[in-house]
Ligand code: SF4
């Protein structure tokens with residue numbers, strides 16, 4: 001069956017600078033991936049790699065410069081208003097700061113009920129009843145409905161944001177750094193809640209995060225982004241156990257967890273992510289890559305299949321396989 005979401009050659013170019021001295025930033029530079037029903041695709045990378053822009057493109061918070069995004073096989077750019085409305089309600093988001101997305105003067109019950117009143121045209125009474133049920137679903141009690149956002153902790157507020165996202169029975173939730181602001185123990189609770197909801201509703205997640213451990217926990221497949229491109233994409237175990245791209249290997253080397261990296265040689269990630277306005281020639285990772293050779297500076301590698309369902313873009317994968 002067609003994937004729920006298909007991103008094909010997506011590009012986003014931002015223009016900055018003055019009229020006479022324009023700078024073009026290729027925030028997303030030809031990204032393709034799919035998300036299937038009931039699946040979680042994790043997107044990882046350092047800040048500035050374009051992962052949030054990918055999420056914003058799918059949410060249509062910013063327009064594509066080039067490429068195509070299909071939802072249930074249909075191109076977003078060709079959707080009629082009715083199809084777009086359906087798409088909008090089936091696609092929800094959860095961001096890092098739930099406080100920013102909740103109206104401080106609106107009770108939590110009303111905040112969750114509101115989208116149902118607007119989109120489902122049901123009465124406030126009925127919507128508020130459903131809101132209470134959703135608050136139970138996300139592990140808060142019915143009593144929470146009468147309270148206001150400031151009366152909750154950060155973790156509880158993120159549960160409220162998730163309840164609100166669930167109100168319209170979405171098929172896909174884009175979660176961008178959704179647990180990053182929370183304490184580690186709370187992060188695990190929220191991630192477990194998301195997994196549990198997925199089992200119950202078959203909702204898909206695009207889970208964007210810089211935190212490799214969290215992404216490993218929740219994802220089925222993982223895409224690693226660097227300077228606007230996917231440099232590696234694989235199912236979770238394959239990516240974490242046998243990373244092929246030097247950037248992925250370096251990211252995993254920096255995870256302070258014994259389980260992630262035992263036998264593998266550690267690669268130290270030095271230097272900053274280069275400025276996307278002036279990307280390095282050839283392989284954009286070459287200034288930081290321990291395996292760099294002349295060809296890397298001249299020629300850009302393409303994403304190719306290096307194992308079953310495992311894709312990586314590097315000229316010399318065969319030469320530095322980890323074992
Ligand atoms: Fe490193 Fe060259 Fe591979 Fe880029 S193409 S990751 S610079 S070895």
Ligand code: MG
Nearest residue numbers: 047051052177
């Ligand atoms: Mg971001």
